Amino acid sequence: MNDNEQTRRSFLNRTTAISAGLLAAPLFVPASALGLDGATPPSGRISMGLIGCGNHGSGWNLDRMFANNDQQVIAVCDVDSKHLANGQAKVNQHYSKKFARDYRCATYSDFRDLINDRTIDAVAVITPDH
Numbered sequence: 001m002n003d004n005e006q007t008r009r010s011f012l013n014r015t016t017a018i019s020a021g022l023l024a025a026p027l028f029v030p031a032s033a034l035g036l037d038g039a040t041p042p043s044g045r046i047s048m049g050l051i052g053c054g055n056h057g058s059g060w061n062l063d064r065m066f067a068n069n070d071q072q073v074i075a076v077c078d079v080d081s082k083h084l085a086n087g088q089a090k091v092n093q094h095y096s097k098k099f100a101r102d103y104r105c106a107t108y109s110d111f112r113d114l115i116n117d118r119t120i121d122a123v124a125v126i127t128p129d130h
Contacts, residue, residue: 046071049120053078053087057126075106
């Protein structure tokens with residue numbers, strides 16, 4: 001056998017050594033991901049959808065949702081494209097600042113599409129009575 005040939009045994013020895021080195025390397029997980037710094041870990045948050053991004057939805061109600069660290073708004077819905085864009089901009093701005101990364105929430109113009117999104121745990125409906 002020449003020097004360039006690889007035996008099964010040498011291959012297994014090399015891959016075992018590499019695997020052991022990877023397993024021994026320290027893993028760095030942010031404390032916020034584990035909920036150790038007082039923050040709710042992502043797995044413990046309620047994924048929220050918001051239906052109605054007008055004055056009440058994008059105003060007072062959305063601010064109250066942001067104040068609750070146990071939930072996160074991941075989608076907004078409104079039939080009015082202007083209200084929808086304003087609601088999305090407010091959500092994106094809030095979470096981009098909070099998580100220190102670019103955040104993009106989903107948008108829907110039909111509430112049925114939002115409520116069929118399986119990633120959403122709960123929905124806040126802030127629509128007028130008419």
